[in-house]
Amino acid sequence: MNTLVHGAFDQGKGILRLAPNWVPRSFCVPGRRIKLHPDDYYALGGERGGIDERWFSSTTPADNGPLTAPHEGLSWVVYKDGARTERLLLRDAVEELKGQLIGDRLWDEYGGWPVYSKFFDNQNPLPHHVHHRQEHASQVGQRGKAEAYYFPPQVNNHGGTFPYTFFGFEPGTTREQVLECLRNFARGDNRITALSRAYRLVPGTGWDVPAGVIHAPGSLCTYEPQEASDVFSMFQSLVADQVVPAELFWKDIPPDKVGDHDHMFELLDWEANVDPHFVANRFMAPRPVRPVAEMEGEGYVENWVCYRSSAFSAKELTVMPGRTAVIRDGAAYGTIVMQGHGRMGAWGIEAPALIRFGQLTHDEFYVSEAAAREGVTIVNDSHSDPLVMLKHFGPDNPDLQLGT
DSSP: OHHHHHHHHHTTTTTEOOOOOOOEEEOOOOOOOOOGGGGTTTOOOGOOEEEEEEEEEEOOOOOGGGGOOOTTOEEEEOEEEEEOOEOOOOOHHHHHHHHHHHOOOHHHHSSOOOOEEEEOOOOSSOOEEEOHHHHHHGGGTTOOOOEEEEGGGOOOSSSSSOOEEEEOOOOOOOOHHHHHHHHGGGSOOOOGGGEEEEEEEOOTTEEEEETTOEEEEEEEEEOOESSOOOOOEEOSSEEEEEEOOOHSTTTTTOGGGTTHHHHHTSSSHHHTTTTTTHHHHHHHOEEEEOOOOOOOOEEEEEEEEOOSSSOOOOEEEETTTTTTEEEEESSSSEEEEOOOOOOEEEEEOOOSSOOOOOOOOOEEEEEEEEHHHEEEEEEEOSSSOOOEEEEEOSSSOOOOOOOO
């Protein structure tokens, strides 16, 4: 028995405290909105690139090439035993506690926590790229990856250089047009976004992005629930003045398929990419989980912010100043405090204004299924500031009725 795991679980009465989990990307420029200290965005060195992501409740390692650190992308549980502070991987806690932590349903079906969420915080847009569906990801020993976006107002004090995202292709685009762009990848600007459409990003809203849908995320700071995978292939060869390396085009492709542009085209879910009703089917405005008047009477408001996928879901919870609310959920979840301070169960919680690289915080937690079902008591200790939290859940959330 792992005594540290059980000690941490008991200390939080079924709620684990997590440490900040920073991830660099060599091809990105940080947007500097994720509360990391200005001196620390290149804390891992220039060759690793800037830190523009923070991963939440992750048991998924980051795939950042040969320089990737052994535990990069993996979340750590924080356990205090008197004056001694210990850390242990959330992945190890899941393996030890199994259904006691993530719920028997998820453990029996997946044998682990099959999702994570993150902040993506880039100053510039990303290249048009695609995350593989399961049939293609399995060819390289990975999982397929659907994801969703929500743009929290608290971390979007500026929009970056291009707060618009390209999704899919214009209806009427042909296979040959796309293949021509793919064949031109190594020739400079392959102009693949000329076949697409950009949508302005609005804080407080979001988008659903199934695996196989090409997308070029814009420069808002984004909260991204997603399946537990870091699989992708870049399809755009030039973004502004930045050349995208060819190895990112052929990333996560079987060796015998490298050079096969027809195989690359097959990564795309074609019908989803040319959907003439893309906005109606993929845009997400917040949806109350219950009648708003009822929630306000109990001191809080909670909205679904990611709700179009069965692979994951997410909520935004706001507890009013000076109020206490008991929040019940039917499944385990990871959570990040976005604004305010107070208490959650046994823990004091707060949204820090600034975080040093390596510093521990009280803004990120993992709530076990049993604790979620029993109900988590959340107290807002502020007289004026709302207490705001984002929560992401695993597949087939029993509380969610998928909507269109």
